[in-house]
Amino acid sequence: MILQLKNVSLLFVAQLVSYLIPILEIPILARALGVDEYGHILLIQTTALLCSLVVEYGYSLSGARQVALCGGDKKLLSNIYNEITSAKVILTTGMVIASVLVIFVTNADVKPQAAVWGYLYFFAFGFSSIWLFQGLEKITFPVIFEVCLRFIGLLVLFIFISQPEDAIKALMIMSSFALLNTVVGFYLVYKVVGGYSFKFRGGLAQIKDGFHSFLYKSSNNIMMNAGPALVGVMCGQAAVAKFAPAEKIIKASVGLVGPVLIGLYPYLSRKLLQSTTLNLKFSSFIVAGLFFAGVIGAAIIYVLGDYLIRLMLGPGFEEAIIILRIFVFIIPFRMMNQAMGLTIFMPLGKDRILSFLLMFFSVFSLILAALLSYTFELKGIVYGFVVSEIVFSISLAVFAINIKRVESCAC
Structure with a gap:
């Protein structure tokens, strides 16, 4: 039970930071970028986060439950991770195709560089591996690393963003730090489950089985x-x-x-x-x-x-x-x-x-x-x-x- 209290405390801190960082970003970005550029960046950021929710697909619940119930079986754990990651690849493919079609059909005014960093921002949050460590109840390092990284990213924004021309740079900074957190997460996963293999059928099965968690x-x-x-x-x-x-x-x-x-x-x-x-x-x-x-x-x-x-x-x-x-x-x-x-x-x-x-x-x-x-x-x-x-x-x-x-x- 002590372990559960520790995990709860860490997740509580992470949740506090998830509320605090966006609030602190507002005066930094709004004052430096101005209404138009800040609105443009905010639209891309918000769209990327909404798309990442589709790719995340409720696996913080259904995936964590599968991991918690695998009983330390490393082969089963590896299979669960590979299937869920394959499901995310399938969902990501669909989201990218859909978003590109929407951009072309609506003739949206999206700068190419901003679109690239927006997609990387989407990938970073969509492929977060925190659900695996949540199920294993080993979230100490992932949570502390993410919290530290987000504050460092905020400091970098404060130092380097000072004028409207820095809009793309701001999106690049936010995307890069989010992506770094995900890449480090992949490395930690590799240490636990080994290599990754794409499982198309397993991915489709996870999408089907996780549908109700996604709806929730x-x-x-x-x-x-x-x-x-x-x-x-x-x-x-x-x-x-x-x-x-x-x-x-x-x-x-x-x-x-x-x-x-x-x-x-x-x-x-x-x-x-x-x-x-x-x-x-x-x-x-x-x-x-x-x-x-x-x-x-x-x-x-x-x-x-x-x-x-x-x-x-x-x-x-x-x-x-x-x-x-x-x-x-x-x-x-x-x-x-x-x-x-x-x-x-x-x-x-x-x-x-x-x-x-x-x-x-x-x-x-x-x-x-x-x-x-x-x-x-x-x-x-x-x-x-x-x-x-x-x-x-x-x-x-x-x-x-x-x-x-x-x-x-x-x-």
Whole structure:
């Protein structure tokens, strides 16, 4: 259990850095590059990260679980790695072809050099090997190396980026450091599993088997990231400025739970196979604990909402305070939902139920928010997201109770 706490701590630090670095990049790049060049680089960077999510395909969950269950069998471990990497090669080929077609069809104004560095940025994040070390529960060096590298990259940006003409250089720096982290990861993998061999059939099988984990992660990204776009369509750009700060506070609060759950995930995957009934009680304890932690966090943010918004935005954004104080009610339920997914459904292989429910409620939340916006405007969108999350929690709890009942009868 000490090992799990260590992994959780490391992943927690990495998650903090993943929130901190992009925030620190904003003043460095925006002030040096100007609106146009910064927007161009940001568009390429965002597109590359979204494409990398497709290639990652939820293997941080399904791949880590396979590794955790292989029982130290090096041959099986090597086969799992080769199949998943082959799946990523297949997915990458499809993404590259699709992106090139989109660029030509839309006649997008993308500079050739920027496109090259954008693709390298995409490859770097798409082929990260952290999932393997996560499953092996040996993440100390990979996480520490990545954190150090990201801070060094930020320092290099600060030193060398000073004018709009440095836009391509900025993208090159970000891509190079991300790629270096991935290359070092490949070397560490080689020390563990040996050489790589392409397995076309195995790759296709991993794509098929990991589909529900992919749906789970992609649907979760929709629920976390679709809000500002919906607000812009339904309520206009001014409303986005009042909605986005509140959403970022909520997202950061909930996002910090991820490392705790992901750090425990391989451990629970093994333990639930050994003693399902006993360890489902442990999982239930985690779910309840995170729900009450969410209640406390929501209460703190509710009380500090006025101060936080005024500190971030200044005068003229008073409605954002109201939005934040409605939004905080989503925190305990979203934390509970993440906990049920990663401590009960996924370790027990109930990927299909989880991915179906998450996809359904992702769509339901957007529709409900859009409908309520006609009556309550911006507040209606937030009401829709909160109500949808609560109903989603109730649905997951009902299925989880049924799963526990079935597993207990089976024992």
